Amino acid sequence: MxxxxxxxxxxxxxxxxxxxxxxxxxxxxxxxxxxxxxxxGEVVGLVGESGSGKTTxxxxxxRLVEPTAGKVHLDGKDVxxxxxxxxxxxxxxxxxxFQDPYASLNPRMSVxxxxxxxxxxxxxxxxxxxxxxxxxxxxxxxxxxTAAARFPHEFSGGQRQRIGxxxxxxxxPEFIVADEPVSALDVSIQAQIINLLQxxxxxxxLSLLFIGHDLSVIEFLCDRVIVLYLGRVxxxxxxxxxxxxxxxxxxxxxxxxxxxxxxxxxxxxxxxKGDLPSPxxxxxxxxxxxxxxxxxxxxxxxVPPLEEAANGHRVAxxxxxxxxxxxxxx
Amino acid sequence: MTDATVxxxxxxxxxxxxxxxxxxxxxxxxxxxxxxxxxxxxxxxxVTIGPMLSPYSYDYQDFDLLGMPGPMSAEHxxxxxELGRDALTRLLHGGxxxxxxxxxxxxxxxxxxxxxxxxxxxxxxxxxxxxxxFTDVMMSIPTLPLVLxxxxxxxxxxxxLVAIVGILIWMxxxxxxxxxxxxxxxxxxxxxxxxxxxxxxxxxxxxILPNAIGPIxxxxxxAVGSAIMLESALSFxxxxxxxxxxxxxxxxxxxxxxxxxxxxxxxxxxxxxLFTVLAVNFLGxxxxxxxxxxx
Numbered sequence: 145m146x147x148x149x150x151x152x153x154x155x156x157x158x159x160x161x162x163x164x165x166x167x168x169x170x171x172x173x174x175x176x177x178x179x180x181x182x183x184x185g186e187v188v189g190l191v192g193e194s195g196s197g198k199t200t201x202x203x204x205x206x207r208l209v210e211p212t213a214g215k216v217h218l219d220g221k222d223v224x225x226x227x228x229x230x231x232x233x234x235x236x237x238x239x240x241x242f243q244d245p246y247a248s249l250n251p252r253m254s255v256x257x258x259x260x261x262x263x264x265x266x267x268x269x270x271x272x273x274x275x276x277x278x279x280x281x282x283x284x285x286x287x288x289x290t291a292a293a294r295f296p297h298e299f300s301g302g303q304r305q306r307i308g309x310x311x312x313x314x315x316x317p318e319f320i321v322a323d324e325p326v327s328a329l330d331v332s333i334q335a336q337i338i339n340l341l342q343x344x345x346x347x348x349x350l351s352l353l354f355i356g357h358d359l360s361v362i363e364f365l366c367d368r369v370i371v372l373y374l375g376r377v378x379x380x381x382x383x384x385x386x387x388x389x390x391x392x393x394x395x396x397x398x399x400x401x402x403x404x405x406x407x408x409x410x411x412x413x414x415x416x417k418g419d420l421p422s423p424x425x426x427x428x429x430x431x432x433x434x435x436x437x438x439x440x441x442x443x444x445x446x447v448p449p450l451e452e453a454a455n456g457h458r459v460a461x462x463x464x465x466x467x468x469x470x471x472x473x474x
Numbered sequence: 475m476t477d478a479t480v481x482x483x484x485x486x487x488x489x490x491x492x493x494x495x496x497x498x499x500x501x502x503x504x505x506x507x508x509x510x511x512x513x514x515x516x517x518x519x520x521v522t523i524g525p526m527l528s529p530y531s532y533d534y535q536d537f538d539l540l541g542m543p544g545p546m547s548a549e550h551x552x553x554x555x556e557l558g559r560d561a562l563t564r565l566l567h568g569g570x571x572x573x574x575x576x577x578x579x580x581x582x583x584x585x586x587x588x589x590x591x592x593x594x595x596x597x598x599x600x601x602x603x604x605x606x607x608f609t610d611v612m613m614s615i616p617t618l619p620l621v622l623x624x625x626x627x628x629x630x631x632x633x634x635l636v637a638i639v640g641i642l643i644w645m646x647x648x649x650x651x652x653x654x655x656x657x658x659x660x661x662x663x664x665x666x667x668x669x670x671x672x673x674x675x676x677x678x679x680x681x682i683l684p685n686a687i688g689p690i691x692x693x694x695x696x697a698v699g700s701a702i703m704l705e706s707a708l709s710f711x712x713x714x715x716x717x718x719x720x721x722x723x724x725x726x727x728x729x730x731x732x733x734x735x736x737x738x739x740x741x742x743x744x745x746x747x748l749f750t751v752l753a754v755n756f757l758g759x760x761x762x763x764x765x766x767x768x769x
Binding site: 203206208231232233235236238239240242243244247248249250251252253261262265266295308311315 | 492493661662663665666667668669670671672680681684685687
């Protein structure tokens with residue numbers, strides 16, 4: 145792959161909290177210096193616990209949340225610095241699919257109106273052939289053309305998610321953020337939606353940033369995976385490499401937390417205890433050290449840099465060379 | 475592409491269920507609300523065509539009956555007032571004025587309140603602080619002392635009265651709309667539209683406002699009740715529509731001095747104010763249940 149489609153460089157999203165005229169308040173660091181790339185046609189997975197900053201990262205990349213610092217380039221264009229008019233035209237190239245298919249469709253607009261608005265905002269097609277396009281979009285995501293006249297409440301969750309996907313596809317984007325697109329669905333429906341995404345990816349050559357916490361889904365769908373913890377990248381690498389040989393204790397803990405469909409297998413596991421520390425006052429040094437079974441004194445003193453551990457595999461852990469965290473099941 | 479369409483899709487024969495169709499269905503199940511709506515419709519018809527059917531105009535004076543209120547009779551169904559004017563004609567004509575002022579005042583309150591609340595809730599930050607503090611100030615102004623003060627200064631024309639009524643009651647709607655906008659702006663469908671590049675006004679009026687229309691309709695309906703009450707109070711105190719043009723408020727005012735001799739003059743406008751406001755409130759409650767079902 146030549147030039148990556150999306151380049152994210154040292155992205156930060158900080159929220160001032162409790163600041164009033166009378167007191168200074170504190171800063172919540174939802175994202176604290178995240179860098180990565182997504183190649184053309186590549187699917188990158190983003191995993192981490194609730195509160196790790198996954199959703200904020202997805203939103204900030206699309207500038208739905210204003211980044212505090214850092215840069216996002218889509219095909220060489222600086223998303224973070226564009227004036228509103230140019231940002232709008234760039235929005236047709238980057239789209240988002242949401243988690244909750246019940247909240248992501250306007251209940252007062254018919255499916256045709258929702259899709260038509262996307263076309264209208266980006267002046268795609270003439271008024272006459274938009275109905276045709278809307279029908280084509282619906283068929284593309286496996287819904288009947290007649291669905292256009294219906295309202296969201298007439299559909300099931302899986303069908304609504306298909307509508308959400310059709311809306312994202314309406315403007316012919318190259319890059320889509322999929323923010324836990326299957327987490328809210330029944331397992332049987334999840335497979336359908338994942339297959340749909342897989343097909344669309346192949347047919348349309350889409351690049352995806354796939355946010356999720358189901359590691360088996362991520363493994364199936366993604367080329368590379370980024371592990372996020374408390375707004376920082378802990379580890380990133382190819383899906384195969386990362387699953388077979390995690391190099392960060394947090395990644396290993398996430399893999400261990402995933403259920404294995406064979407109860408006879410016994411294995412040593414890293415179990416995470418407690419909750420995520422507060423992002424308002426993160427631990428010094430390595431942010432994961434408070435829950436890391438391998439933490440040593442030095443972990444509290446130095447912030448581990450994200451270092452190349454193997455080809456294309458980067459990890460932020462000062463002990464990564466000493467620890468063997470290979471997944472015995474992989 | 476995926477070729478098979480999803481099984482278990484919607485029934486293509488059934489008509490699309492629009493929001494309003496469902497609201498109507500639920501509304502018709504509320505008996506008090508339907509009675510209230512029916513009463514208001516009948517009242518609307520009566521005050522519209524009633525004065526046209528009456529043989530008297532609202533300011534026609536029968537000089538034979540001057541000086542004392544006249545009793546109910548075949549010629550004057552609700553009697554006459556001390557100036558020899560037909561009470562029923564004046565009651566119906568007064569209904570026109572009171573309802574018109576009430577509706578127009580509530581409409582102004584609805585528009586002002588919706589705009590203030592929408593901008594406040596959508597943009598947050600400094601616009602929100604300024605608009606909400608202004609709203610607080612307006613809410614803290616005691617209505618009747620202000621009105622009495624104004625009445626010493628000038629007599630309002632009907633359009634001015636409508637504006638005053640509107641300006642005195644928009645604050646509740648503004649707060650309600652603001653809270654709706656604050657909640658709805660975070661919803662994912664609004665974010666989806668933002669991700670498509672929709673402008674601020676488009677997000678506000680195409681995506682958020684239609685989803686807040688239920689509470690806004692309810693608030694505006696209830697505001698009609700407040701506006702009618704306020705207009706009646708203002709006219710009763712002499713700061714409203716000026717005689718000889720009747721309104722329910724000033725009819726009550728002039729009838730109050732004859733309360734013991736001619737109660738038939740005071741009771742009809744009083745009852746109509748009572749029942750109208752009651753019907754408006756029943757209607758508003760019914761709309762609330764129909765538009766925001768807790769299912």
